[in-house]
Amino acid sequence: MTAEPRCAAGVPNVGPFGDPLLLVELAVAAEEHGWDGFFVWDHLLWHDPGWDVADPVVVTAAIAARTARIRTGILVNVLARRRVGKVARESVTLDQLSAGRLIFGAGLGARAEEFTAFGEPGDARERAARLDESLQLLDALWSGQPVTVHGDYLTATDVTMLPRPVQRPRIPIWVGGRWPNKAPFRRAARWDGVMPTHARYGLGETMPPDELRAVIAYTRQHRTADGPFEVALEGCTDGATPGRGARQLAPYLDAGLTWWIEALGWWRGTPQDAMTRIRQGPPARGLPGM
Numbered sequence: 001m002t003a004e005p006r007c008a009a010g011v012p013n014v015g016p017f018g019d020p021l022l023l024v025e026l027a028v029a030a031e032e033h034g035w036d037g038f039f040v041w042d043h044l045l046w047h048d049p050g051w052d053v054a055d056p057v058v059v060t061a062a063i064a065a066r067t068a069r070i071r072t073g074i075l076v077n078v079l080a081r082r083r084v085g086k087v088a089r090e091s092v093t094l095d096q097l098s099a100g101r102l103i104f105g106a107g108l109g110a111r112a113e114e115f116t117a118f119g120e121p122g123d124a125r126e127r128a129a130r131l132d133e134s135l136q137l138l139d140a141l142w143s144g145q146p147v148t149v150h151g152d153y154l155t156a157t158d159v160t161m162l163p164r165p166v167q168r169p170r171i172p173i174w175v176g177g178r179w180p181n182k183a184p185f186r187r188a189a190r191w192d193g194v195m196p197t198h199a200r201y202g203l204g205e206t207m208p209p210d211e212l213r214a215v216i217a218y219t220r221q222h223r224t225a226d227g228p229f230e231v232a233l234e235g236c237t238d239g240a241t242p243g244r245g246a247r248q249l250a251p252y253l254d255a256g257l258t259w260w261i262e263a264l265g266w267w268r269g270t271p272q273d274a275m276t277r278i279r280q281g282p283p284a285r286g287l288p289g290m
Contacts, residue, residue: 005253007282008037010075010234010261011274013059018052020059022271026264027063029278030070036282037071038063039105039261042078044114057090064098072098075195075232075261076105076176079138080130081115084154085161087134088141092165100166105195106135107176108184128183129153135173135191142170174232179207179215189222193230195261203267206235209251216256232259236268239280246283 009030011017027038040056056074063072073094079087095102108131109115112122121127133151140147141156144164149156165171174193177184181199188194196215198207207215216231223229233252237245237260249260260283264274 004285005249005257005260005283006036006071007260007262008039008071008232009035009274009278010039010041010263012041012043012265013054013056014041014043014046015048015051016266016271017274018054019271020054020062023054023059024062024066026271026275026278027070027072028066029275031067033279033281035070035262035278037103037259037261038067039073039075039103042074042076042105042109043111044078044081045111045117047111057094060094060102061097064094064101067098067101069101071101071103073103074105075103075174076107078109078114079106079134080109080127081118081120082134084134084137085141085156085159088138088161091138091171092142092161092163095165095167095171096163102165102167102171103174103193104138104171105174105176106131106191107195126153132187135187139170139173172230174230179211182218185215185219186222189219190225192228193232193259194219195232195234197234203263203265204236206233209255212252212257213255230258231256232261233257234261234263236263237283239277243284244280244282246285249283 030038040059042056043053046053060072091104108127116122130153133154137149137154137156141161142165144162147156147159173191174195175188175191176195179196179198198211201207237248
């Protein structure tokens, strides 16, 4: 049996959850009620143009300032549509502000419109190539050493960025991907963690443990670095049941899960319903079968 998981709340930054004050209050409640982390989505636009959208970087900064213990960050940053120099400054500032509690999620992004609406290329292959270059440059900029890079998409010429992050050797990078597409998991293997979704399971659904086991096995086949490697998965538990869903997590732990992300959004109810689930607390630790 693997060690007990860490548990976080994960919320959208759009629609009923597009209110930055609400997101911060949910995060504060998560810390008060025993959760280990609080993460927000990254969207610039949404399918419904009438929905509110909150900026996730600003929200994460407010969460860092209002909390003292929980890990926080954006799961996942759509890094290919961001300026990496600005992201490097933002992420180090967030890591400093949170005293080393930032997790940096990165992924391709599900909506090409968030690129094309602003004149950026929406082609998935180009976005993937930009994402890979962006991660390499971001890691180099975090080093505090002079950086010169001339890539296919990104350039940095004799750039030194200080201070360095609090965390060593770097802010942890978790890469998101949609299984069974393999490329995101080869990318994740080069970094510090993976957060899979599955093409056959939508909002409110979680891939079965055997599918997660396959994801982890494939990713680890391509991993060459030593050191910790986190496996995060979104799902839903019932906080009103005995153990608050702890036994539901047991087969995922056997598969290799290290972080459970309680997915809270409009598909489960209102923001008040999300607050209720957070106040019930994370799945209980130390139960038989865990």
